[in-house]
Amino acid sequence: MYKNILKELRIIATKTHKLHxxxxxxxxxxxxxxxxxxxxxxxxxxxxxxxxxxxxxxxxKPSDKFEQIFKQLHNEEKAKGSNKIKEANFNNIYTFLNSQRIYQELIERYNPGLTMDQTENIEASANRVGLKVPK
Structure with a gap:
């Protein structure tokens, strides 16, 4: 479960890093x-x-601080043993992260202007009506 959570966090961190x-x-x-x-x-x-x-x-490169946190958490869990409630909570965290990532991808796919800056948005609008923006 920890590996799945780390995988989702890496994907989210990479996409966020690229955008910002x-x-x-x-x-x-x-x-x-x-x-x-x-x-x-x-x-x-x-x-x-x-x-x-x-x-x-x-x-x-995006920060890997979350990876250090989860490695520490994983080591603590190994030492204490497994608990069904904690495992269910981690499963919920993974499901939430995965769902949020997919939701964000869908929002970006169906609303491409949301992630564009103003100049890109103006150029796309001009192209839709057959015009070109002077450089």
Whole structure:
């Protein structure tokens, strides 16, 4: 049961990370580009800023703190023995996480504009009526 819960949490964490990191990276990149421009204007070296921009584009990995928590919980359960009520609670947690993930996927599939930012939404709307948004 612990492995199933961890699997669901990994899937949820990965999808959430992708969704939120995309916009966060875009903001941070714009800020670093501005700082780079300011340094160029002042005639200072830009190597450090350029390196930071390259590091941003590679992205990161979602946090695995939940995995540590469940490993600790699993070790405690092994030590104490199995309890039917606790096992049923973990089964309910797994069912809830799985259902929430599937529900979110369905919401995104049938309402694609929910996860788009404003510019993507405008471009999609223009494409629907046969227009193209100027760049």
């Amino acid at each position: 990191s995309k916009s966060q990276i875009k903001k941070e990149k714009a800020l670093l580009e501005y700082k780079k421009y300011q340094l160029l204007k002042e005639g200072k070296p830009i190597n450090e800023i350029t390196q930071q921009i390259e590091n941003l584009t590679t992205g990161g």
